[in-house]
Amino acid sequence: MDERQALAAFAALGQEHRLRVVRALVTAGPDGLAAGVIAETVGVAGTNLSFHLKELSHAGLITSRREGKSVIYSAAYAGLSDLVQFLMRDCCQGHPEVCNPAVAALAACDCTTGDTLHA
Amino acid sequence: MDERQALAAFAALGQEHRLRVVRALVTAGPDGLAAGVIAETVGVAGTNLSFHLKELSHAGLITSRREGKSVIYSAAYAGLSDLVQFLMRDCCQGHPEVCNPAVAALAACDCTTGDTLHA
DNA sequence: CCTACATATCAACTTCTGTTGAAACGTAGA
């Protein structure tokens, strides 16, 4: 991920409605959510939501697929990971003390063991 | 870190000049950089830089201290870590497959060992 | 105290971003 992409991703996440969309989609998991459901969840008019979804999609943070009449959106896990990696890369330029709290955060997350409470 | 703070941080990072400021400060390390030096590095007029520095400071991503005539800015490592933790928290809501690439990214970074090539 | 230097504040302007309503597109069922 280059600066241009990271910039787009950060800008996308720096907007209330879009951040909520991403959180909703990440929570929803790989199955994703229909545009209408997202609109209801986030509390945004359909017309407006479409604008934000396009922006998030362009930033590589979400993906979409059509299913019948509905369009299903889901989180682009790879894009999110790339963004984290971009932050990590910045943080590690000679200063491990920055990364250590992040490591601790990951350690506290069950993901590191692959044995989550939720799965 | 709550949504409001994360929003401010993401919005701050979603701006070309501010992202460069943060990268420059993280690279510079705890010693930080004088405002004038940052202006020269990033290529922004002093007046304008002051605006961006205030925004970054308000977002909790940088801190400042006065040293003689100069004001020295440095990266707020805690703030950056909190942001990573916020992303991690979102990613881990029942879906470890999102976090795993991030874990891999950290593993590739020398920070995890505390024995960096740079230190 | 006066000057020079570094940075911050202010007001004005410009540009971009987000929102809205109307209309178009694509899909499924009668």
Add this chain to the structure above:
DNA sequence: TCTACGTTTCAACAGAAGTTGATATGTAGG
């Protein structure tokens, strides 16, 4: 094919964000 439904596109508007130049604040040295 006609209608209903879900979603997207378009044009217009309102408001926010970034830039700029002039001015003010604070600090060090003569």
